């Protein structure tokens with residue numbers, strides 16, 4: 001469990017079914033209200049850098065507003081290639097405050113390295 005939580009918004013600031021982006025440390029994090037549960041992923045789409053917070057959220061998947069790449073906001077999975085992920089951050093509600101960590105709990109780069117290792121082992 002990370003301890004570097006930063007308050008970024010108040011409950012009610014992010015409407016259900018939508019997202020907003022917040023600068024936290026050196027990261028820009030998209031926080032979504034996914035059916036009443038807050039989820040946090042890297043705001044920058046890995047394709048060409050669009051803000052995923054401005055994408056369309058449907059059943060825990062956000063579609064990038066530029067070219068439609070889809071990501072599962074629960075675990076960062078890229079829906080069109082499930083072996084790849086984007087960064088996921090821990091988010092919590094304390095009282096009326098929505099708080100997020102600047103350090104990912106799921107790091108896309110680590111995932112990629114792990115995938116490469118298992119592919120190499122399989123060869």
Ligand code: FES
Pocket residue numbers: 045046047048049050064065066067068069
């Ligand atoms: S910038 Fe997101 S799909 Fe192209």
